[in-house]
Amino acid sequence: MQTHSQALTVNGLSHTYAGQPAVEGVSFHVAAGEIAALLGPSGCGKSTVLRAIAGLLPAKPGVISLGGRDISPLPGRERGIGMVFQNYALFPHMTVAENIAYPLSFRGWDRKRRQARVEELLATVQLGGLERRLPRQLSGGQQQRVAVARALAVDPALLLLDEPFAALDRALRLDLQIELVRLQQTLGITTVIVTHDQEEAQALASQLVVMNRGHIEQTGTPAEIYDHPASLFVNSFVGYAGKIRAVVESASAAGSTLKVSTGETLRLPRELRFAPGSPVVLTVRPERLSIVDRPSDFTLAGRLLVSTPLGPDVIRSIALADGTEIKLTEPRDLRRSPLESSAPLFIALDVVNLHVFPAGEAL
Amino acid sequence: MKNPAFPFLLPMLLLSLGGFVAPMGVLAFYSLSAGGNPGLFGNYAAFLEDPFNLWIIVDTVTLGFKVVVVATCLAVPIAMLYWHGGRRLRQTVVVLALLPMLASNIVRTFAWIVLLGRNGPLVAIADALGLIDGPRSFLLTEGGLVIALAQIELPLLLLPMIAVLSRMDRRLVEAAEMAGAGPWRIMFTIVLPLTLPGIIAGWILTFASAATNFVTQAAIGGARLIYLPQFLYRQVNILFDWPTASVVAFILIISTGSVILALAMLTRHPRLIGNA
Amino acid sequence: MRKSWTSHLSSISYGLFVYGLGALFLGFMVVPVLISLSMSFTSGQTLKFPPPGLSLRWYAALLDPVQSEIVQQAAWNTLQIAVFAVLASLVFAVPAAFGMARISARRANALEPLFLAPMVLPSLVYGLALLIAANLMHISPSIWLVVLANVVVFGPLMFRATSSIAQQLDPSLEDASSLLGASRWSTFRRVTLPLLAPGIYAGMFLVFIQSIENVSLPLFLAPAGTTILPLEMFAMLQDSLDPRIAAISGVLIAITVLVLVAVQRLTPFLRDQGRS
Ligand SMILES: Nc1ncnc2c1ncn2[C@@H]1O[C@H](COP(=O)(O)OP(=O)(O)O)[C@@H](O)[C@H]1O
Ligand SMILES: [Mg+2]
Numbered sequence: 001m002q003t004h005s006q007a008l009t010v011n012g013l014s015h016t017y018a019g020q021p022a023v024e025g026v027s028f029h030v031a032a033g034e035i036a037a038l039l040g041p042s043g044c045g046k047s048t049v050l051r052a053i054a055g056l057l058p059a060k061p062g063v064i065s066l067g068g069r070d071i072s073p074l075p076g077r078e079r080g081i082g083m084v085f086q087n088y089a090l091f092p093h094m095t096v097a098e099n100i101a102y103p104l105s106f107r108g109w110d111r112k113r114r115q116a117r118v119e120e121l122l123a124t125v126q127l128g129g130l131e132r133r134l135p136r137q138l139s140g141g142q143q144q145r146v147a148v149a150r151a152l153a154v155d156p157a158l159l160l161l162d163e164p165f166a167a168l169d170r171a172l173r174l175d176l177q178i179e180l181v182r183l184q185q186t187l188g189i190t191t192v193i194v195t196h197d198q199e200e201a202q203a204l205a206s207q208l209v210v211m212n213r214g215h216i217e218q219t220g221t222p223a224e225i226y227d228h229p230a231s232l233f234v235n236s237f238v239g240y241a242g243k244i245r246a247v248v249e250s251a252s253a254a255g256s257t258l259k260v261s262t263g264e265t266l267r268l269p270r271e272l273r274f275a276p277g278s279p280v281v282l283t284v285r286p287e288r289l290s291i292v293d294r295p296s297d298f299t300l301a302g303r304l305l306v307s308t309p310l311g312p313d314v315i316r317s318i319a320l321a322d323g324t325e326i327k328l329t330e331p332r333d334l335r336r337s338p339l340e341s342s343a344p345l346f347i348a349l350d351v352v353n354l355h356v357f358p359a360g361e362a363l
Numbered sequence: 364m365k366n367p368a369f370p371f372l373l374p375m376l377l378l379s380l381g382g383f384v385a386p387m388g389v390l391a392f393y394s395l396s397a398g399g400n401p402g403l404f405g406n407y408a409a410f411l412e413d414p415f416n417l418w419i420i421v422d423t424v425t426l427g428f429k430v431v432v433v434a435t436c437l438a439v440p441i442a443m444l445y446w447h448g449g450r451r452l453r454q455t456v457v458v459l460a461l462l463p464m465l466a467s468n469i470v471r472t473f474a475w476i477v478l479l480g481r482n483g484p485l486v487a488i489a490d491a492l493g494l495i496d497g498p499r500s501f502l503l504t505e506g507g508l509v510i511a512l513a514q515i516e517l518p519l520l521l522l523p524m525i526a527v528l529s530r531m532d533r534r535l536v537e538a539a540e541m542a543g544a545g546p547w548r549i550m551f552t553i554v555l556p557l558t559l560p561g562i563i564a565g566w567i568l569t570f571a572s573a574a575t576n577f578v579t580q581a582a583i584g585g586a587r588l589i590y591l592p593q594f595l596y597r598q599v600n601i602l603f604d605w606p607t608a609s610v611v612a613f614i615l616i617i618s619t620g621s622v623i624l625a626l627a628m629l630t631r632h633p634r635l636i637g638n639a
Numbered sequence: 640m641r642k643s644w645t646s647h648l649s650s651i652s653y654g655l656f657v658y659g660l661g662a663l664f665l666g667f668m669v670v671p672v673l674i675s676l677s678m679s680f681t682s683g684q685t686l687k688f689p690p691p692g693l694s695l696r697w698y699a700a701l702l703d704p705v706q707s708e709i710v711q712q713a714a715w716n717t718l719q720i721a722v723f724a725v726l727a728s729l730v731f732a733v734p735a736a737f738g739m740a741r742i743s744a745r746r747a748n749a750l751e752p753l754f755l756a757p758m759v760l761p762s763l764v765y766g767l768a769l770l771i772a773a774n775l776m777h778i779s780p781s782i783w784l785v786v787l788a789n790v791v792v793f794g795p796l797m798f799r800a801t802s803s804i805a806q807q808l809d810p811s812l813e814d815a816s817s818l819l820g821a822s823r824w825s826t827f828r829r830v831t832l833p834l835l836a837p838g839i840y841a842g843m844f845l846v847f848i849q850s851i852e853n854v855s856l857p858l859f860l861a862p863a864g865t866t867i868l869p870l871e872m873f874a875m876l877q878d879s880l881d882p883r884i885a886a887i888s889g890v891l892i893a894i895t896v897l898v899l900v901a902v903q904r905l906t907p908f909l910r911d912q913g914r915s
Contacts, residue, residue: 056537076540078646083541089534093556093634102552103542134633150542371738375731375754375798382791383757383765389775390768437664444661459669465895466672467852469872470888474675476876482687484674517668545646546653575761578854582876592763599859605771612764619761 005033005188006067006157008053013062015048022048023214026062030207035184035191037201040211041237046194047086049211050160053192055079066157082151084161088143090135096122096146097131103153121149124183141172148180152187159184161193165200177203198238202226210234232281232357241283242326244300245359248274258282258356260300262321267297268351279359286315288350289328291339299346302326304339318347390609398606406610416594420618423590426509427574427619433513434520434569435562439555442524446531446554453529460521468515472579475511476502479583503585511583512573519572520565527561528554560635567626574619591615676892679885686882697886710883713866720782720857720867721850724789728797728846731790733839736801737831740808758795765792766859773860780862788856793849797842804838840902848895 013026023045030036038046052059055076064072071079090099097118104114122128125145135143144164151159164180165173181204184191195201201208202222210217210225210233218230229235236243245261251272258266258280266282274280292299305317305325314332316339319325328347339345400409410416445456463471478485479501489495501507531554539553555562577592584590591611598608629635674688679697681690700706735754739747757765769788770780778784808831816826857867868887875884 051537054537054541056540075646076537077543077545081541083538085534085538087532087534089532089538091535091538091553091557093559102539102544106543106545106548136636150538154543366742368738368741371734372742372750375735375794376750378731378791378794379753379757382769382787384753386765386768386772387760389772390764393771437667440656440660441664441668443657444665447657456665459665462669463672465899466675466888466892467848467869467895469852469854469869469876470675470891471672473872473876473884473888474671476880477675477678477686477688478671480686480880482685484688514667514671521668545649547649550653571759571761575763577763577858578873578876582873592761595763595767596858599767599770605767608767609771612767615761616764 004155004157005190007032008158008190008192009065010049010053011063013049013052013059013064015052015057015059021214026216028209028216028219030190030192032190033188034207035181035193035205036207036209037205038192038194038209038211039198039201039238040196042196044211045214046196046211047162050162050192050194054081054083054160080154080156081158081160082154082156084147084151084164086162087167088147090143090146092135095132095134096127096138099135099146100150100153103150107154117153121153125149140168141176144168144176148183157190159189159191161191163194163196165195180204210238212237229355232283235283235355235357240286240327242286244282244284244320244324244326246280246282248272248276248278248280250276261324262300264300264321266300266349266351270352272356274356274358281357281359283355283357284326284349286327286329288353289326290330290348291328292346292348295346296348298351299348302345302347304341304343304345306341307339390612393606394609394613397609406606410607410610410614419589419591419594420614423574423615424618424622426590427570427622429509430512430516430573431566431570433509434517437513437517438520438524438565441521442528442558443550443554445525446528457525460518460525464518468576468578471515472511472582475514475583479507479511502583503587505584505588508580508583508588512576512579515576515579516569516572519568520562523561523564523568524558527558531557560630563626563630567623570626571619571623575615591618675885676889678882679889681882681885684882686880686885697882698889700883701886701890707883709866710868710871710887713868713871716782716865717851717868720785720789721847723786724793724850725843725846727786727790728794728842729839732794732797732842733801733835736798736805736838737835739802740805754798755795757792762792762853763855763858766856770859780860782862782865784860785857785867788860789846789850789853792856793846796845796849797839800842800845801835801838804835808834840905844898844902847898851891
């Protein structure tokens with residue numbers, strides 16, 4: 001199977017449901033052959049964007065182009081896009097083979113050719129021999145793969161998947177995610193996947209489009225988004241981030257000082273773009289914190305609340321002096337004597353990598 | 364009986380056994396034993412020997428089928444209108460489908476007597492279009508009866524269809540659209556097949572009701588078009604031939620019942636289970 | 640990129656089918672009843688459509704004791720039959736619905752078809768069965784026989800309406816009530832009955848309306864000298880086409896609507912459902 005993979009561009013897409021704006025001014029680009037993930041909390045408009053790309057909703061205003069051609073005026077069925085729906089939308093009255101052959105039957109393919117194509121697709125998704133089953137006789141994972149096969153049947157230039165793993169057990173999810181990535185890489189098909197699960201998005205996609213409340217917060221590779229979040233929302237939605245309130249005392253090229261809500265003072269060796277007196281929120285990733293014995297310019301005093309082992313790591317919940325709770329992870333060290341609960345300690349912040357956002361932003 | 368619920372069930376149980384099962388048993392016994400025909404099924408044999416009677420059975424079942432076909436042709440566009448409608452349109456369709464139910468069968472039949480009669484609007488329209496020459500009446504014709512019954516029983520078919528459609532997953536239709544299917548194809552390959560459990564339920568109700576609707580059959584079909592219910596009525600109230608009437612009663616149950624059972628079997632098809 | 644002309648054509652024809660035929664047939668479903676209703680306001684001597692003018696003369700004729708003595712008597716008899724049928728259905732069906740929810744699912748599944756069977760059978764057949772059974776016991780047709788038939792045939796409507804609610808009742812509500820010190824009787828009266836009320840009211844509505852409308856049961860079971868409204872209307876349909884039948888239809892529809900509204904008012908539950 002060879003695919004004529006094409007680049008997708010969405011430009012200025014908005015949609016309102018009966019006067020209620022659901023998405024506004026959404027623009028992003030997916031290079032040919034790439035997997036992009038639309039990521040965001042439930043109800044933020046991901047499905048709406050996907051359905052507009054598919055042609056199931058009008059993209060007015062907005063332009064959607066595939067391989068450089070504007071496909072906005074075309075109805076969904078003439079766009080040549082394959083789509084896997086949330087809960088798969090397999091036709092319950094058709095067998096697996098009939099489901100997969102459904103899109104082929106409109107293209108004037110004869111029976112033989114259809115049958116051969118169905119077999120080929122079933123082999124691709126590793127479901128050979130299940131042709132005559134009805135969808136309700138399949139497991140969730142099998143149903144998902146039938147839906148993928150049906151979406152791929154006519155060699156689409158673009159594959160859209162709406163929460164394809166949401167209905168599956170955690171254990172099964174990982175296997176199917178790997179399988180999907182492998183399939184996508186063999187076919188080289190441009191793919192957009194919708195998910196509210198940031199781990200899933202990072203695992204699958206080479207590009208993330210993070211959405212919140214109907215607009216895009218940030219686009220970029222998973223690493224860019226994790227390490228350089230553009231907003232407090234992205235920072236806390238993608239991966240865990242502890243939040244500490246502070247007020248800027250001084251900010252200059254030589255360095256900045258912050259008055260933390262605990263009363264302590266922190267020094268950052270960089271310039272902040274905040275006027276002195278601005279309230280801000282510092283965010284810290286748990287793996288970038290460490291426990292130290294002695295206070296310094298970039299430590300805060302704290303008290304251990306609880307430690308939870310998680311695989312090779314241990315997660316520690318720590319209360320700062322004013323009660324603010326943050327989490328910290330460190331490798332589990334069996335030789336060191338375990339920390340006592342309520343033990344006073346100092347947390348060293350990675351002052352180079354911590355992020356500072358204006359406090360006005362919703363948490 | 365130890366079960367504390369038993370006293371609550373007892374009155375209804377006695378009513379069922381004494382008021383329903385017993386009279387039906389009497390009727391069955393009567394149909395076999397009364398009258399002068401020899402043999403256990405002598406009454407039935409005598410009835411079925413007469414080709415005139417056989418035709419009445421055939422006509423009754425055929426009438427039911429014809430009404431089902433016409434009602435289906437009427438119901439499908441309305442159901443699709445409901446399917447495509449927004450909240451307001453859907454509510455309107457449901458209210459309008461329930462509205463005729465506020466009028467009794469007699470009232471609805473009366474409406475059709477006005478519509479089909481010599482002075483009625485249908486004759487005027489047909490005459491104006493040149494479909495008929497000169498004023499006449501559509502009463503006492505099978506066509507008129509079928510149309511009237513189809514309209515009278517239509518809610519029985521439409522409401523189960525709407526019940527299924529209201530629960531149907533729109534994504535199935537969107538999936539068909541993405542697969543490249545046009546609106547007609549989506550209707551015939553996705554929407555209607557998935558509505559089939561409701562359609563069959565509606566067919567059963569429509570068939571049963573149309574084939575046994577004594578009032579409409581008698582008032583519109585008159586004395587010229589005879590179906591089993593009217594035949595039964597005549598045996599009782601005009602000819603006082605109760606033995607034959609009891610035979611007709613069971614033939615009515617068996618002939619319509621076997622069609623209903625056959626339709627009910629259809630819903631057991633593996634492809635229909637689970638959707639709806 | 641092109642949008643093919645065949646695709647345009649098919650969406651136009653489909654749109655005509657759904658919105659054109661759909662709306663037309665939806666109208667077809669309701670218009671006959673509206674026409675028959677409009678006939679009740681005719682000022683003419685006959686049921687010619689459209690009516691030559693509007694008047695209330697036929698409603699007035701219904702009230703005139705000289706012209707409509709028989710119709711009034713028939714209405715009074717029918718009202719009595721319906722009220723007794725509703726009361727008797729309450730006595731039989733409500734406890735049964737309550738008890739049904741308290742026996743094992745296996746037994747309930749065995750009993751339910753027995754309780755619902757009379758509803759499924761053509762009522763003409765049951766009327767004949769009861770006529771023959773009564774005759775064997777030397778009971779001649781009477782109003783009470785009609786009431787019994789109505790209870791047997793339409794009581795199941797009450798049973799089904801109440802039972803569907805009783806099945807969903809949370810048994811722990813009753814346990815809670817008895818743990819709080821209520822006796823069995825006061826638990827039934829103050830907890831169970833109010834919860835069942837929507838089903839009971841719906842059942843009363845259905846039994847009442849059916850008892851007023853049904854022709855087949857009084858056809859065989861009413862005594863010769865007693866007039867019953869549906870029989871009276873049926874006779875008018877068949878021969879005279881007296882415009883009073885339009886007025887009676889109007890009154891019956893009005894009664895149905897009033898009772899329906901009353902049922903909805905009585906039932907806070909149903910009212911809330913309607914609002915949401
Ligand atoms: N058919 C619809 N009618 C009205 N509002 C809708 C419809 N579909 C979605 N919405 C609303 O639009 C917003 C975005 O929905 P959706 O795109 O489904 O979000 P997501 O897929 O990210 O969970 C939500 O607030 C949702 O309630
Ligand atoms: Mg969604």
